[in-house]
Amino acid sequence: MQIAIDAMGGDFAPGNVIEGALAAARSAGIGLTFVGPEERIRRELDRHPPLEDGAIQIVEAPETIDMAEAPAAALRRKRHSSIRVAAELVARGEAIALFSAGNTGATVMAAHSTFGLLPGIDRPALATTIPTLTHAAVLLDSGANVECRPVHLVQFAAMGSIHARIELGISSPRVALLSNGEEESKGNDLTREAYRLLKQSPLNFIGNLEARDVYTGRADVIVCDGFTGNIALKISEGMVEAAQELLREAMSHTFSTRFGYFLSRRAFRYFRRRVDYAEYGGAPLLGVAGACIVGHGRSSVKAVRNAVNLASRFARQGTLQRIEHELAPQTTAAGRGPVEGSSAVS
Amino acid sequence: MQIAIDAMGGDFAPGNVIEGALAAARSAGIGLTFVGPEERIRRELDRHPPLEDGAIQIVEAPETIDMAEAPAAALRRKRHSSIRVAAELVARGEAIALFSAGNTGATVMAAHSTFGLLPGIDRPALATTIPTLTHAAVLLDSGANVECRPVHLVQFAAMGSIHARIELGISSPRVALLSNGEEESKGNDLTREAYRLLKQSPLNFIGNLEARDVYTGRADVIVCDGFTGNIALKISEGMVEAAQELLREAMSHTFSTRFGYFLSRRAFRYFRRRVDYAEYGGAPLLGVAGACIVGHGRSSVKAVRNAVNLASRFARQGTLQRIEHELAPQTTAAGRGPVEGSSAVS
Numbered sequence: 001m002q003i004a005i006d007a008m009g010g011d012f013a014p015g016n017v018i019e020g021a022l023a024a025a026r027s028a029g030i031g032l033t034f035v036g037p038e039e040r041i042r043r044e045l046d047r048h049p050p051l052e053d054g055a056i057q058i059v060e061a062p063e064t065i066d067m068a069e070a071p072a073a074a075l076r077r078k079r080h081s082s083i084r085v086a087a088e089l090v091a092r093g094e095a096i097a098l099f100s101a102g103n104t105g106a107t108v109m110a111a112h113s114t115f116g117l118l119p120g121i122d123r124p125a126l127a128t129t130i131p132t133l134t135h136a137a138v139l140l141d142s143g144a145n146v147e148c149r150p151v152h153l154v155q156f157a158a159m160g161s162i163h164a165r166i167e168l169g170i171s172s173p174r175v176a177l178l179s180n181g182e183e184e185s186k187g188n189d190l191t192r193e194a195y196r197l198l199k200q201s202p203l204n205f206i207g208n209l210e211a212r213d214v215y216t217g218r219a220d221v222i223v224c225d226g227f228t229g230n231i232a233l234k235i236s237e238g239m240v241e242a243a244q245e246l247l248r249e250a251m252s253h254t255f256s257t258r259f260g261y262f263l264s265r266r267a268f269r270y271f272r273r274r275v276d277y278a279e280y281g282g283a284p285l286l287g288v289a290g291a292c293i294v295g296h297g298r299s300s301v302k303a304v305r306n307a308v309n310l311a312s313r314f315a316r317q318g319t320l321q322r323i324e325h326e327l328a329p330q331t332t333a334a335g336r337g338p339v340e341g342s343s344a345v346s
Numbered sequence: 347m348q349i350a351i352d353a354m355g356g357d358f359a360p361g362n363v364i365e366g367a368l369a370a371a372r373s374a375g376i377g378l379t380f381v382g383p384e385e386r387i388r389r390e391l392d393r394h395p396p397l398e399d400g401a402i403q404i405v406e407a408p409e410t411i412d413m414a415e416a417p418a419a420a421l422r423r424k425r426h427s428s429i430r431v432a433a434e435l436v437a438r439g440e441a442i443a444l445f446s447a448g449n450t451g452a453t454v455m456a457a458h459s460t461f462g463l464l465p466g467i468d469r470p471a472l473a474t475t476i477p478t479l480t481h482a483a484v485l486l487d488s489g490a491n492v493e494c495r496p497v498h499l500v501q502f503a504a505m506g507s508i509h510a511r512i513e514l515g516i517s518s519p520r521v522a523l524l525s526n527g528e529e530e531s532k533g534n535d536l537t538r539e540a541y542r543l544l545k546q547s548p549l550n551f552i553g554n555l556e557a558r559d560v561y562t563g564r565a566d567v568i569v570c571d572g573f574t575g576n577i578a579l580k581i582s583e584g585m586v587e588a589a590q591e592l593l594r595e596a597m598s599h600t601f602s603t604r605f606g607y608f609l610s611r612r613a614f615r616y617f618r619r620r621v622d623y624a625e626y627g628g629a630p631l632l633g634v635a636g637a638c639i640v641g642h643g644r645s646s647v648k649a650v651r652n653a654v655n656l657a658s659r660f661a662r663q664g665t666l667q668r669i670e671h672e673l674a675p676q677t678t679a680a681g682r683g684p685v686e687g688s689s690a691v692s
Contacts (some may be wrong), residue, residue, distance in 0.1 A: 033567035070531045072673060119493035133588055143526060146534040180576040185416045188492040188573045211580035215588035224577075230526035231574055232581050239585045242479055279546045 002057065003088040003311050004095035007044075008064040011298050017101060018044045020304025025051055028306075030312045033057040033095050036064070044142040061085035064102075066299055070327030071105030075113075083107055084145035087114040088340050090290045095145050097311040099282065101295030101304065108144045108285060108294070113289035118320065119328040123148065124287035125156040126226070126294055128233060129280040138164050139178075142224040142233055142283055150193035150288040157203055159286040159323050160221040162185070168220070170264065176209035176219035178228060181207070186336035190225060281306030284314050314341025348403065349657050350432040350441035351389075354410040355448025357644050359523050363447060364390045366650020371397055376658045379403040379441050382410070407431035408446075413643055417451035423461075429453055433460040436636045443657040444627065447641030447650065450549040454490045454631060454640070459537035461636035464666065465674040469494065471502045472572070473509050474579060480563030482508050485524075488570040488579055488629055496539035499523070503549055504634040505532040505669050506567035513666050520575070522555035522565035523573060523663035529554070536571060596682035596686055627652030632669065637661040646649075 005021050007014045014036060016223040022045075025032050031054070033040045038060045045056070060319065065071070066203065075084060082288040083102055087110040089095040100107045104126075112124055125141035139159045157175045164173040177195055184195060186208055198205040225233065229331050281303045282293040293311040297301055351367050353360045360382060368391075371378050377400070378386045384406045391402070397624045407541050409424040411417070421430060427450055433456040435441040450472075458470055471487035485661065486506045491498065501522045510519040524542055525533040530541055532554055544551040557578060586607040627649045639657040642649055 068529050070529075075542045146526060153414055160485040163562075178577060180489060180580075183414050211577040212584035212587075214581055215584045227526055228574060228577055231524060231570075232577055234526075234561055234580055235578050236585045239560035239563045240589065241558075243586065243589055245479055285392055 001312075001315075001316075002031040002033045002089075002095040003308055004035055004059075004089040004098045005042050005308070006031045006086045006098070006100035006102055008033040008082040009100035009107070010295060012300075014040060014044050016299055016301050017304050019048065020299070020301040021099075021308045022048050022051065023256040023305040023309035024220070024303065024312075025055055028309055028312060030308060031055050031057075031090060032308075033086075034060055035059045035061045035089065037084040038061055043195070043277065048228065059085060059089060065106045067103050069103060069106070071103060071109050074106055075109055075327045077302045081106075081110075083110045084114070087111055087290075087292070090292070093116055096315040097291035097293065099295060099308055099311045100303075101282070101297060101299040101307070104143055104294055104297070107292065111285055111288045111292040115288040115292070117291050118287055118324045120243045121155055121159070121287040121327065121329070123152045123155065124285050125152075125159060126283045127160055127286050128229075128283040129244075129278075130214070130222075130233070132215050132217035132235075135170075135220075136168055136280075137214075137217065137220050137222060138168065138173075139214070139222040139224070139229055139233065140286065141224065143226045144285060144318040147227075148190060150190060150197055153223050153225070154201060155287070157198055157201070157205070157223045158327055159222060160223060161203055161284055162322050162326060163284065163319055164220050166317050166322060167314070170220050172204045173220035174206045174218070175203045175221045175223060177205050178211060178214070178222050178224040178232065179206060180206035182210055194223070195315070199311065201271075227238070241336075271280070280308060281308075281310055284310070284319070286319070288326075289320065291320060302332035347661075348377040348379040348435075349654055349661075350381055350405075350439040350444045351431045351654070352378040352426040352428045352444070352446035352448055352453070353387050354407075355446035356641060357413065358646075359447065360386060360390050362645055363648050363650050364553040365394065366645070366647040367445075367654045368394050368397065369647065369651040370654035370658075371401055374655055374658060375616070377389055377401050377403075377656060379405055379432075379435060380407045380652075381407045381430040381435070381524045382548060383408055402652055403430060403621065405435065411452045413449050415449060417449060418454050419504045420449070421455055423514060427456075429450075429456045430460070433636075433638070434586055436638070437461055442661040445635035445650075446509050446655045447628070447637045447643060447645040447653070449645070450489055450640055454457070456614060457634045457636065457638040458544065461634040461638070463636050464633055464670045467501055467505070467633040467669075467673065469501065470631050471498075471505060471634050472575075473506055474575075474629040475513070476579070476582075476604045477625075477678045478561050478563035481516075481566075481628075482514055482554060483560075483563065483566050483568060484514065484519075485560070485568040485570070485575055485579065486632065489572045490631060491572040493573075494536060496534070496536060496543055497618070498538035499536070499569050499571070500543045501546060501633070501673070503544055503547070503551070503567060503569045507549055508668050508672060509630065509632060509692075510566050512663050512668060513660070516566050518550045519566035520564070521549045521567045524557060524568050524570040524578065525554035526556070527554060528556055540569070547648040548599055568595055569681075587626055612618075625652065625654055630656070630665070632665070635666065637666060 061082040063081040065074045127140040128142040282295040285292040407428040409427040411420045420431040474488040628641040631638040
């Protein structure tokens with residue numbers, strides 16, 4: 001089955017996107033449908049060894065939505081953008097999943113409007129896998145919705161639990177609300193009401209999580225609105241980069257520290273691998289009725305490869321079907337078609 | 347002049363608090379008024395060499411507000427808590443500044459209700475100094491207000507600019523809004539409206555700052571609501587701790603990396619010093635009509651020493667008088683008394 005690739009999405013598109021997707025296809029037998037200006041894609045493909053016949057398809061999409069464009073206006077104006085055309089392939093069943101490292105807002109809106117939402121879900125959420133000292137955890141929403149209501153956070157918690165069970169193999173994921181303190185009284189209006197609702201839910205809710213405990217591994221599913229989630233992840237990324245820079249600087253001071261750095265470079269590589277977003281490659285958009293993986297705007301070749309692998313795995317594991325099965329309102333679930341057949345929202 | 351010290355505030359009080367404050371008093375000629383149970387304070391003081399006559403006073407306060415207590419209820423119930431009694435010393439002019447490493451919410455409320463707010467300010471903000479790759483910057487609000495309106499963020503920006511000018515010596519501080527993207531269209535309802543207001547202000551407003559740029563030094567004053575600010579700082583703290591743990595682990599793998607770690611330990615010390623919150627010690631509460639420095643709940647001896655030094659410097663530098671002078675509504679400013687004389691709010 002094919003993965004629809006927005007060939008023009010991201011700061012280093014189409015170069016990194018095509019090279020990374022080809023690497024995934026080669027190692028895991030994934031079919032690729034590149035979406036974008038055909039000429040440009042062919043030129044890029046010519047720089048790499050060919051795959052077996054039929055493994056690669058190209059679907060023409062002349063327009064590109066830039067990283068800085070306002071998503072809603074851009075999607076309205078550009079009816080033939082690569083991200084929209086790629087999403088439509090999934091909606092028509094011609095691909096099992098969509099990957100884009102482009103404009104996150106535009107990708108979320110294209111997937112939302114083309115796939116529609118799963119029954120029982122009011123907002124989709126980006127679920128980012130993060131490293132902790134003990135194991136991998138999921139943080140959501142990492143950027144799909146800047147404004148959320150308490151019931152949305154509860155839906156994120158439920159979807160995140162199912163995703164953590166399937167993708168991370170955690171049988172009863174510990175769910176926590178990201179907050180400014182552990183006590184029930186801490187938080188803003190949004191999280192305090194979500195706390196009340198989560199306490200009554202059947203989820204394994206362990207309460208509030210202070211941000212300093214995100215990386216200790218105390219929780220498996222960390223829930224917040226998309227504005228807070230974006231800040232939390234991006235500041236961590238910036239912190240790691242600044243720390244590496246400071247350490248490099250510190251270690252160049254004397255001969256013995258330079259020699260020490262030389263000896264410990266293997267440890268540094270190990271460290272970077274543990275905290276590198278590229279290991280996970282992309283974040284699934286949970287709650288829409290089709291598989292969509294959103295990549296980092298600055299995705300490296302390796303990040304794209306891992307994200308395309310994730311897209312294939314995510315679609316095959318049936319996480320969305322599981323979410324539909326477990327979360328759809330009981331009275332209406334029976335009458336609905338399969339996830340892939342859900343109709344468009346707008 | 348005396349600094350009023352909440353001797354019972356913090357996870358390691360009164361031990362670290364008293365030892366750190368004594369170190370500051372010894373090196374900088376600061377007078378200390380310890381507030382708390384007199385017996386307990388005397389026992390702790392007996393463990394250290396005495397200071398010169400009159401440098402230390404003790405004011406009895408039999409009650410303590412714990413870290414996990416709900417601030418408003420605790421302050422109502424405990425009329426003689428160490429934090430409230432210490433704040434009252436400043437309001438009466440018997441001390442020039444207040445320091446507490448205790449319950450942040452209770453400290454903010456005690457200072458707010460005892461000192462009152464400066465004219466033109468609707469909410470106080472905690473201004474935390476953070477390290478960046480190029481210089482120190484200020485992030486506010488780091489935790490005084492979990493719910494903010496756009497006009498509050500504008501007031502934070504103005505107060506933060508004055509503080510950065512005086513404390514960090516930056517003549518025209520670059521002010522930025524912490525957001526989920528650089529473009530004007532990014533952000534939530536709160537930050538988008540604050541953006542519009544800041545553009546019209548006389549401040550040196552440079553727009554939105556993505557969280558990944560907080561530590562690159564692109565902005566001098568980083569403005570956000572207190573919920574977001576708390577998450578941003580606490581997750582950074584957790585990230586540094588996790589990174590240190592991972593590096594230590596990685597470096598113990600082989601003899602050469604262990605040897606490398608041994609040689610580079612000086613670099614590690616330098617690194618830790620650069621990112622250590624204890625270097626700054628505490629955050630001034632801007633906007634209240636009296637000097638108040640809030641310390642980290644887990645303050646070390648060194649953090650307390652630096653925070654008490656900051657308290658003395660902050661009061662002498664006249665930052666609050668400057669804020670009052672520059673931000674008070676022109677029509678009413680003339681009729682108001684000095685900062686120290688402002689009346690209580692509640």
